[in-house]
Amino acid sequence: MKLHQLLFHLPKSMFGQMVILTLIFLGAFVYYVAIVPLMEVPDGSDDPIATTVGLITNEMRQYLNDMKNDPNSTEKISKYPAIAEVLANNPDFTYYLRQNNQVYSNTESSFYRTQLQLEQLHQMLLQQKNLNVCTYASYESSLEQEQKQVSVIYSFCGDANYYMEFSGITKPVQPKLYDLTDYYERWFWSNSRTSLYAAGGVFVIAILILLLNMRAIRRLVKLANSFDPKHLERQLPETGLSKEVLPLVRAVNQMIAKVDDTQKKHNFFLSTAAHEMRTPLTILRTRLESLDDGVIKDKLINDVRRLVSLVNQLLKLMRVGGPKELVAQIDVVDCCKKVIADRAPYAIDLDCSLSFDTEVTKYLIKGDADLLEVALANLIDNAISFTPKQGEVQVALSASGALTITDQGPGIHPQLLESLFEPFAKFPPNRNGHGLGLAIVKAVSQLHGAEVTAHNAETGGACFTMQFGQAS
Incomplete structure (x- = not known):
C-alpha cells in the first residue's frame, strides 16, 4: 500500500486512531518538556555573571534533588559541569x-x-505543623568592592525544604560549555524519565488491549467467512x-x-408450490391426451410438458439447496461416462458428436452421483443445443x-459471464427453456x-x- 493510501486509511482503524492520538500526545509532551526549557537555555548574550548564577542555581537544585532521591549516593557536586568550572x-x-x-558545603558556616x-x-x-x-x-x-555575586535561596514547601547560598563568582562560565547533550542528560532525562516511563507503559498496555480485541475480531471474521449462506443455523x-464489540x-x-x-420460508414455499403443481399438471395432461388429435391438442400438450419440466427443475433446485451431508464416495469418471451414454441419442438427433477424454481412470470424491449427473447432463445439453450440425462437444x-x-x-x-449462472437467466432471451x-x-x-x-x-x-477438490 502506498504512503498516501496508508495515511488516508489510518484514521479509519482503531489502531490508526490510537497512533495519531499518541503522536499528538508525544508532540505536546516533547514541546513542553524539551523545547520550552531549551528556549530558556542562555545563549551567552546576557550578562555573563547573571547567566553563570542561573546555571549554578539550576545545577545546585539538581544536585539536591539527586541527593534526595538517593541519600546514600557518593556523587560529588563537582561532577556538574558549570559548578566544576566555577570551582576551578x-x-x-x-x-x-x-x-x-x-x-x-565547602565553607564552615552560613x-x-x-x-x-x-x-x-x-x-x-x-x-506550625497544621x-x-x-x-x-x-x-x-x-x-x-570585591566584584563578586552573592546568591541566597530559601524554600519551604512540604518535603521540599532547602537552603542555598553561594558567592565568590568573579569569572563566569564560558558560553562554549553550554552543551545540549549534557543539558538533556542533566535536566531533561533526570526530570522527565518518570513521565516517559509512565507514558510508555500506558502506550504498551493500550497496544496489548487493542491487539487482544483485534485478535477476537479476526476470529469472528474467519468464522463468519466460513458460514454457508444456505445453512445459517450457526451464529x-x-x-x-x-x-464494545x-x-x-x-x-x-x-x-x-x-x-x-x-x-x-422461501424454500418451503417453492418446494410446496412445485409439489402441489405436479398433480394438477399430470391430470391436465391425461385429459388433454384423451382429446381428438389436432394442432391445438399438440400445442396444449407441449405447454403442459414445459410446465412439468419447470416444476421438476424447481424440485431439483430445492433438493440441491436443502440440508444434505455428502458421505458417499462417487467416481467422476463413471458419472461422465453414464451421462454421455444417456445424452448420445439426443446429440445424434441434432447431428453432432460427443467425445470424452480423461487423464485418469478414476477420480473419487464425496458426493451425490444422481445430483452430479443432473448437473453434467444440463451442461452437455446446453453445449449440444449451441453446437451447429456436424459439430462436436468435447468433455x-x-x-x-x-x-x-x-x-x-x-x-x-x-x-453475460457474471450473470450466466443466475436462476431464470436465458441467453438469448428467446431461447427455449426456463433458465434454471x-x-x-x-x-x-x-x-x-x-x-x-x-x-x-x-x-x-x-x-x-467444474474444478473439483483433491481426489480422495
Missing part, C-alpha cells in the same frame, strides 16, 4: 547547601542564613468479547436468524480434477465443493469448467 576558575567561590538536616533571619523563619514554620503553606525567598547582591459466539455481534446474529427464517477430465465441457457454438458475450439449468449446475458444484466457471474457448465456442 574562582578560588574564592564558596557554597553552603542544606536540605532538611543534611549539609553540603553567613546570610543568620543575617537574613532565615533560620528563625525556618524554625517558626517547623512549629499550617500548610509554601514559602520561597531569594536574595541576590553584587559586592562591587457468531457472544462469549469472550469486549462490551458485543452489541455488534448480537445485531449480526439477529440478522442471521432473520435471514435464515426468511430463506426457510475432458484432467488429473487435477478439472472437468471441462467445450462446444463449437458462437461463444458467450463477456458482459445452469443455476442447478452452480448449486450442485457448490454442494460438492467445486467451482464452476465459464469462458470462451480459443476455438470460439463456450467452455464450462
Whole structure:
C-alpha cells in the first residue's frame, strides 16, 4: 500500500486512531518538556555573571534533588559541569547547601542564613505543623568592592525544604560549555524519565488491549467467512468479547436468524408450490391426451410438458439447496461416462458428436452421483443445443480434477459471464427453456465443493469448467 493510501486509511482503524492520538500526545509532551526549557537555555548574550548564577542555581537544585532521591549516593557536586568550572576558575567561590538536616558545603558556616533571619523563619514554620503553606525567598547582591555575586535561596514547601547560598563568582562560565547533550542528560532525562516511563507503559498496555480485541475480531471474521449462506443455523459466539464489540455481534446474529427464517420460508414455499403443481399438471395432461388429435391438442400438450419440466427443475433446485451431508464416495469418471451414454441419442438427433477424454481412470470424491449427473447432463445439453450440425462437444477430465465441457457454438458475450449462472437467466432471451439449468449446475458444484466457471474457448465456442477438490 502506498504512503498516501496508508495515511488516508489510518484514521479509519482503531489502531490508526490510537497512533495519531499518541503522536499528538508525544508532540505536546516533547514541546513542553524539551523545547520550552531549551528556549530558556542562555545563549551567552546576557550578562555573563547573571547567566553563570542561573546555571549554578539550576545545577545546585539538581544536585539536591539527586541527593534526595538517593541519600546514600557518593556523587560529588563537582561532577556538574558549570559548578566544576566555577570551582576551578574562582578560588574564592564558596557554597553552603542544606536540605532538611543534611549539609553540603565547602565553607564552615552560613553567613546570610543568620543575617537574613532565615533560620528563625525556618524554625517558626517547623512549629506550625497544621499550617500548610509554601514559602520561597531569594536574595541576590553584587559586592562591587570585591566584584563578586552573592546568591541566597530559601524554600519551604512540604518535603521540599532547602537552603542555598553561594558567592565568590568573579569569572563566569564560558558560553562554549553550554552543551545540549549534557543539558538533556542533566535536566531533561533526570526530570522527565518518570513521565516517559509512565507514558510508555500506558502506550504498551493500550497496544496489548487493542491487539487482544483485534485478535477476537479476526476470529469472528474467519468464522463468519466460513458460514454457508444456505445453512445459517450457526451464529457468531457472544462469549469472550469486549462490551464494545458485543452489541455488534448480537445485531449480526439477529440478522442471521432473520435471514435464515426468511430463506426457510422461501424454500418451503417453492418446494410446496412445485409439489402441489405436479398433480394438477399430470391430470391436465391425461385429459388433454384423451382429446381428438389436432394442432391445438399438440400445442396444449407441449405447454403442459414445459410446465412439468419447470416444476421438476424447481424440485431439483430445492433438493440441491436443502440440508444434505455428502458421505458417499462417487467416481467422476463413471458419472461422465453414464451421462454421455444417456445424452448420445439426443446429440445424434441434432447431428453432432460427443467425445470424452480423461487423464485418469478414476477420480473419487464425496458426493451425490444422481445430483452430479443432473448437473453434467444440463451442461452437455446446453453445449449440444449451441453446437451447429456436424459439430462436436468435447468433455475432458484432467488429473487435477478439472472437468471441462467445450462446444463449437458462437461463444458467450463477456458482459453475460457474471450473470450466466443466475436462476431464470436465458441467453438469448428467446431461447427455449426456463433458465434454471445452469443455476442447478452452480448449486450442485457448490454442494460438492467445486467451482464452476465459464469462458470462451480459443476455438470460439463456450467452455464450462467444474474444478473439483483433491481426489480422495
